[in-house]
Amino acid sequence: MNWYVVYTKPKWEKKVAEQLLKKGIECYCPLTTVVRQWSDRKKKVKVPLFNSYVFVQLAEGDRNLVFQSIGVVRYLFWLGKPAIVKGEEIDTIKKWIKEPDSYTVSVAVFQVGDKITLESGPFLNQEAIVKEVTNNHYVLVLESLGCVLKMNYNR
Template sequence: MNWYVVYTKPKWERKVAEQLGKIGIECYCPLITVVRQWSDRKKKIEVPLFNSYVFVQLAESDRNLVFQSAGAVRYLFWLGKPAIVKDEEIDVIRKWLHTPDSYDVSLTSIQVGDSIELESGPFSKQKAIVKEVNKTHYILVLESLGCVLKMKLK
């Protein structure tokens, strides 16, 4: 079974994930904790990592079941076909969200343009290309995930 990306109504990510879970569809809505400030207080709240997106794992023939949820709008498409997310990519997101906030990172004799493989942290075993080396940080491009990673040094 493949992981698909469902586009939801704004602010409906959790509701859609809950409704789909009730009808037996495996879904994943990654949440992060952020501090929000109101006029009288600050509060930590959980918000979706990806606005208006929920990942669902189901068979191709069962794709229409997600529309039983009132907040599901459509599937995300890539090149005319429903976008499929690899199991490894979902695992990387889960691992990244459940790891501590600090890591010990050491790089030696790394030059801009080098291709490296990360050995620890949430992106371990991911291949990256070094784009910038600075006294305070490194910038790496993770091509398999399509993102840029900025690693600050302690």
């Protein structure tokens, strides 16, 4: 079975995931903890990592079942077909969320355009291309995941 990306109404990600789970549809809504500040207090809250997206794992023929849940808008499409996310990519996101906020990173001297393989952290063994080099950070493009990673470091 494939993982698909469901687009939801704004701020409905957790509600949609809960409804899908109640219907027996395997889904994943990655959440991250952030500190929100109000005028009188600060509070840690769990917010979706991807706004308006929930990942669902279903057979091709069962794709219409998600529309029985309130808040589901449509599937995300890529090149005219429903976008399919690899299981390894879902596992990488899960692993990344479980990891602590800081990592020990040893940095060699890289140049823009170098192709490297990450040796630690949640993106272990992922290939990346060095996009930018400054005195205190690298910007890496992880093409297989379709994301950009900024790594801070101290020289």
